[in-house]
Amino acid sequence: MRLIRSATFRFAALVFLLQLAGALLLLAAVHRLTSAELSQNARALAEELRDDLLATYRQGGTVALAQTIARRTAPEREPSSAILLAAPDGSFLAGNIAAWPPNVPISTPWAVIEIYRIGQSAPERLGVVATHLPGGERLLTGHAIDNALRFTTVMEGAMLSTLLLAIALAAIAALVAARLIEHRLIATVETARAVAAGKLEHRVPLDRSGDAFERLAIVVNAMLDRIAALMTELKVVTDGLAHDLRSPLTRQRAMLERALGRTQEEQARLALGGAIEESDRLLAMLNAALQISRAEAGLGRELFVATDIGRMLADLEEMYGPLAEERGFSIALATEPDLVAPVHRELLGQALANLIDNALKYGAGEISLSADRRGDAICIAVADRGRGIAEDQRAEALRRFGRLDAARRGEGAGLGLSLVAAVARLHGGTLSLEDNDPGLCARLTIRPEADASGPGARPASG
Amino acid sequence: MGHKILVVEDDGATADYIASGLDQEGFVVDRAGNGRDGLFHAIDGNYDCIVLDRMLPSMDGMAVLGSMRAAGVETPVIILSALGSAEDRVAGLTSGSDDYLTKPFAFAELLARIRLQIRKSKGSGPQPETTLSCADLEMDLLSRRVRRAGRPIELQPREFRLLEYLLRHKDQVVTRTMLLEGVWDYHFDPGTNVIDVHISRLRKKLDEGQAGPLLHTVRGAGYRLGADA
Numbered sequence: 001m002r003l004i005r006s007a008t009f010r011f012a013a014l015v016f017l018l019q020l021a022g023a024l025l026l027l028a029a030v031h032r033l034t035s036a037e038l039s040q041n042a043r044a045l046a047e048e049l050r051d052d053l054l055a056t057y058r059q060g061g062t063v064a065l066a067q068t069i070a071r072r073t074a075p076e077r078e079p080s081s082a083i084l085l086a087a088p089d090g091s092f093l094a095g096n097i098a099a100w101p102p103n104v105p106i107s108t109p110w111a112v113i114e115i116y117r118i119g120q121s122a123p124e125r126l127g128v129v130a131t132h133l134p135g136g137e138r139l140l141t142g143h144a145i146d147n148a149l150r151f152t153t154v155m156e157g158a159m160l161s162t163l164l165l166a167i168a169l170a171a172i173a174a175l176v177a178a179r180l181i182e183h184r185l186i187a188t189v190e191t192a193r194a195v196a197a198g199k200l201e202h203r204v205p206l207d208r209s210g211d212a213f214e215r216l217a218i219v220v221n222a223m224l225d226r227i228a229a230l231m232t233e234l235k236v237v238t239d240g241l242a243h244d245l246r247s248p249l250t251r252q253r254a255m256l257e258r259a260l261g262r263t264q265e266e267q268a269r270l271a272l273g274g275a276i277e278e279s280d281r282l283l284a285m286l287n288a289a290l291q292i293s294r295a296e297a298g299l300g301r302e303l304f305v306a307t308d309i310g311r312m313l314a315d316l317e318e319m320y321g322p323l324a325e326e327r328g329f330s331i332a333l334a335t336e337p338d339l340v341a342p343v344h345r346e347l348l349g350q351a352l353a354n355l356i357d358n359a360l361k362y363g364a365g366e367i368s369l370s371a372d373r374r375g376d377a378i379c380i381a382v383a384d385r386g387r388g389i390a391e392d393q394r395a396e397a398l399r400r401f402g403r404l405d406a407a408r409r410g411e412g413a414g415l416g417l418s419l420v421a422a423v424a425r426l427h428g429g430t431l432s433l434e435d436n437d438p439g440l441c442a443r444l445t446i447r448p449e450a451d452a453s454g455p456g457a458r459p460a461s462g
Numbered sequence: 463m464g465h466k467i468l469v470v471e472d473d474g475a476t477a478d479y480i481a482s483g484l485d486q487e488g489f490v491v492d493r494a495g496n497g498r499d500g501l502f503h504a505i506d507g508n509y510d511c512i513v514l515d516r517m518l519p520s521m522d523g524m525a526v527l528g529s530m531r532a533a534g535v536e537t538p539v540i541i542l543s544a545l546g547s548a549e550d551r552v553a554g555l556t557s558g559s560d561d562y563l564t565k566p567f568a569f570a571e572l573l574a575r576i577r578l579q580i581r582k583s584k585g586s587g588p589q590p591e592t593t594l595s596c597a598d599l600e601m602d603l604l605s606r607r608v609r610r611a612g613r614p615i616e617l618q619p620r621e622f623r624l625l626e627y628l629l630r631h632k633d634q635v636v637t638r639t640m641l642l643e644g645v646w647d648y649h650f651d652p653g654t655n656v657i658d659v660h661i662s663r664l665r666k667k668l669d670e671g672q673a674g675p676l677l678h679t680v681r682g683a684g685y686r687l688g689a690d691a
Contacts, residue, residue, distance in 0.1 A: 349650045
């Protein structure tokens with residue numbers, strides 16, 4: 001079904017059918033024209049013969065006519081014409097046809113009949129003209145068109161083999177046409193794929209043909225320019241925001257630290273310490289929000305480096321292990337070997353740290369870290385045995401600044417999971433929250449770039 | 463005589479804060495308020511470390527750094543920037559700076575990093591060390607054995623690396639971020655203070671049953687390995 005819906009296939013089929021129809025039409029026309037020409041020819045000969053004989057009849061009467069006919073139809077002359085002179089009652093007088101054919105009226109301007117000529121063992125197709133002579137006798141003159149027809153048959157045979165050739169040629173034409181379209185589109189497809197993979201500087205090469213494909217390329221390039229401009233804009237905005245917010249935060253922190261250094265009063269120190277903590281939290285939120293925006297925009301792909309995911313999880317397990325133990329957790333690690341993929345090490349590390357941090361906050365007992373390869377994707381899961389998140393609340397949990405309930409207030413900015421989701425998307429993947437029965441399983445699926453795993457001919461879906 | 467530090471920062475309040483803080487710590491501080499002045503100072507003066515803001519009037523911090531390195535000035539440079547994304551940091555570190563600190567920062571973090579850079583540039587030279595020590599604590603890097611007061615201490619591989627890092631920076635304050643970068647080779651915000659737990663485990667192994675503590679917590683900054691309290 002997919003093949004039939006494919007525009008390329010349809011186009012190829014159309015080319016094939018049109019080619020074939022053209023060839024058939026040509027053959028039919030040739031056929032019609034030749035047979036028309038042949039019978040035209042036979043009729044002219046039959047009429048000429050009649051006119052000749054009529055001239056004889058006018059000069060010499062029936063006897064002279066009969067003599068002439070006998071001479072003309074003598075077997076040794078192997079005539080290709082047929083003549084019958086019959087008496088008014090239809091009885092034979094002269095010629096090479098034994099009896100008046102019953103299906104030919106006395107006066108017939110032209111008819112094609114099948115009849116035996118005297119001395120012939122097989123019936124022949126004859127084109128005949130019947131004339132009623134002034135004396136009451138009937139004259140039938142005709143010309144065999146069998147020979148001519150035989151020629152036509154040979155020719156039709158030749159035309160049939162030509163038709164077979166035409167089918168093959170039509171198939172080739174269809175194939176070439178389809179390949180031509182594919183070829184013209186491949187540059188656009190490749191460019192779009194490269195841009196989707198973060199290579200924003202790629203553009204479709206133009207060939208100055210001015211055709212629909214080039215117009216498409218021009219439009220696609222214009223769209224890519226627009227995307228690039230928006231990305232630059234976003235980068236400028238986030239950089240500007242970062243700078244403009246960080247500068248006052250820096251001054252604020254400096255003032256607080258200095259004040260903390262100057263006072264010995266416990267109450268004031270406590271308040272200042274709290275203020276510094278809050279300012280750090282504000283900064284952490286700002287950083288997370290900026291990281292999310294940048295990751296969502298696909299910025300940072302230039303920092304992708306080949307990284308062993310299993311190794312990374314082992315590092316994190318080692319890093320969080322003592323803390324987990326102290327809080328009554330155990331961390332279980334299960335990874336496949338050789339899970340190497342190009343990733344943004346810092347962001348992916350941050351994302352996994354966020355997930356582990358969440359598991360430590362809301363889970364209980366065991367936290368399991370696992371990673372395995374599924375097709376061309378790598379699936380990393382962080383699962384806990386806590387209360388989990390109800391299915392209808394999972395979307396809310398992934399929303400930026402989304403908070404589930406009052407119990408979770410005051411711990412972080414509600415940006416943790418949305419950062420993980422943004423990091424997943426930066427790596428061409430997804431974050432899904434699943435039931436760990438009991439508990440929550442956060443599954444981070446990343447898809448290493450297609451160019452690492454060969455030319456992916458699959459159309460991107462979803 | 464104290465080490466000479468050049469602070470190139472256009473924000474007056476931040477520059478005051480850094481300069482006065484460094485002054486209190488016994489450094490000699492010069493200040494420049496824009497990129498061009500900063501470059502002149504950097505080329506003329508004989509500094510031990512330069513703290514360089516990235517967004518500066520008249521000449522961008524990265525341009526100052528580039529021109530400085532082109533002029534053959536090898537003074538360690540710590541970039542101080544409000545641009546904190548990983549890409550910015552990598553760009554800063556690959557274009558000739560020795561460290562990259564994102565604003566806002568804790569002064570203790572900056573101080574620790576300045577000390578680290580000065581020590582590195584005045585470093586003990588290229589010969590590889592095979593043993594590290596601090597008071598009665600000894601670490602043999604070849605046999606990977608650690609002893610305190612002659613008594614062997616069993617350490618996990620990561621604890622060994624943590625202690626090695628602390629020993630290489632003994633008597634200096636090392637921050638949690640520095641440890642995360644130096645020992646674990648990650649640069650992200652771990653949320654909870656995972657480092658503290660590692661330190662307290664290491665401290666237990668090092669200091670339990672010993673005369674004086676070696677591993678100290680520096681409030682609001684990080685940790686310091688040293689004999690004196």
